[in-house]
Amino acid sequence: MRKIFLITAMVLWMASYSYCADISELVDQYQHATDLQKQELEKSFLGKKISARGTVENVGEYNFFDINTDTGESYYRVITRQQDTFGKTPYQVIFMYKDKDAVRDISRGQMLELEGTLINLVDERLQISVWIYEDALTQKDRELFQLESTKSNL
DSSP states (O other), X not given: OHHHHHHHHHHHHHHHHHXXXXXXXXXXXXXXXXXXXXXXXXHHHTTSEEEEEEEEXXXXXXXXXXXXXXXXXXXEEEEEOOEEOTTOOEEEEEEEESOHHHHTTOOTTOEEEEEEEEXXXXXOSSOEEEEEEOSOOOHHHHHHTTHHHHHHTO
């Protein structure tokens, strides 16, 4: 039991120092983590600032809906092409925006390198999806992205 705790603590410690410098390391750690370790990584990093880059594949509208409050909101999603980490883990960055004007001039094939708030990490088995919100978070955004429930579990 102590060994598991030490390994989890080491993974979280390494992740806390590496996520800003290189998203690749966070994705590799998430890929190789157990379900319990993934939950700990999510608790540590969701809602935090993170930098990422990717080549634009598509831009479109995306709707979030919260069944608990029966409310929803429209956003704009910039999907990037799948890329590999240094450890050969395939991942995709998805940048989310509230303002349509912010995405209007983004073109397919354009390289984006941006900093935003990490709102979701998803292990889709064939790749890891990293969702980053580019605008200032409102309370409603935090609820729709379920960032409030993540913080309450800390």
